[in-house]
């Protein structure tokens with residue numbers, strides 16, 4: 001397929017091996033449903049919904065048309081002291097999916113911004129609540145909370161922070177929840193809940209009253225899918241309650257059906273104080289993220305200021321951009337009308353069984369999964385990440401897109417996937433693994 005590009009040099013690509021890519025580019029020129037096409041005409045099945053963004057599949061006309069219509073009607077309204085109806089409609093639709101009493105939504109433009117915004121909301125809340133001594137954040141090893149400075153400060157993945165040593169102070173990490181006896185456990189591991197006691201151990205020397213919030217991904221996604229042990233998240237909630245610490249679930253990946261319910265919070269029956277989200281909010285079509293908070297957080301921050309004053313000195317030029325809101329509304333309608341969260345729940349068993357068919361492959365070191373996401377850990381070849389990187393490239397040319405982090409493949413198909421799509425993903429995955437034996 002033709003494309004009008006003379007040089008690949010000018011674009012400094014994110015999270016990419018630029019020199020390697022430019023020598024042999026994996027350029028995608030079209031996408032539709034479960035598939036994408038590269039510039040040579042090769043057809044690829046999308047095994048990871050892009051980057052966990054497209055549960056409704058690619059190329060949804062309803063979304064494209066809603067954005068087009070919005071752009072012709074009202075392309076841009078600033079949100080500082082002005083508004084347009086779309087943001088209110090989208091906030092209401094998202095609120096309906098959230099656990100009670102979480103009915104207030106702050107819009108941003110990405111997952112990273114949602115994390116930064118959540119950190120600032122936490123600080124604003126404690127200050128308004130007369131507890132500005134709560135200066136410490138707790139996160140977790142192997143955590144991914146985006147790439148802005150707050151998120152990097154919370155990060156538990158070394159590659160994402162070792163180049164940037166000047167991060168926020170006062171951040172303490174708990175251990176991650178993966179233990180050797182959990183190997184190949186499908187769904188929630190039965191062991192490991194006691195790792196939540198790390199939070200007690202942090203409260204002891206620092207004092208629970210100095211901790212502002214605990215940030216966790218309910219399922220740690222980017223690191224390769226670490227599913228929370230049974231009872232772990234509930235125990236974190238209890239400890240937070242004991243010390244009035246806010247619990248933040250980063251649901252940038254798990255939000256909007258990935259675990260079979262709108263949010264993982266509902267799936268695991270634990271209500272945090274704040275939920276961050278992005279990606280599937282607009283089915284990946286337009287960049288957008290959001291932070292949802294419990295009513296008392298919104299009310300405390302808002303009521304702490306005089307009636308006529310700005311209550312929260314934070315926001316982005318493109319917060320709640322009309323195009324993003326239009327994409328979000330159209331996306332939420334699709335999820336609802338097509339019952340896509342239920343569909344994800346129904347397809348999960350077939351999907352996870354298919355992934356577990358890789359269990360005996362010589363190169364597979366571990367499998368983890370829940371709902372419509374699964375991690376396949378590839379045994380490294382002596383150099384961490386080398387085999388995974390090569391596999392990802394080979395899978396592409398074999399007709400499969402999969403997100404890899406080092407040697408961990410993260411499979412997360414769209415919820416519109418049929419069984420034959422799941423089969424195709426796993427067959428191509430296996431075939432490519434075989435080529436590496």
Ligand SMILES: Cc1ncc(COP(=O)(O)O)c(C=O)c1O
Pocket residue numbers: 110111112113115144145146147217221222250251252253278279
């Ligand atoms: C849990 C989590 N938080 C935050 C982010 C950052 O999102 P973005 O890349 O949209 O900034 C991601 C991205 O994968 C994520 O998985």
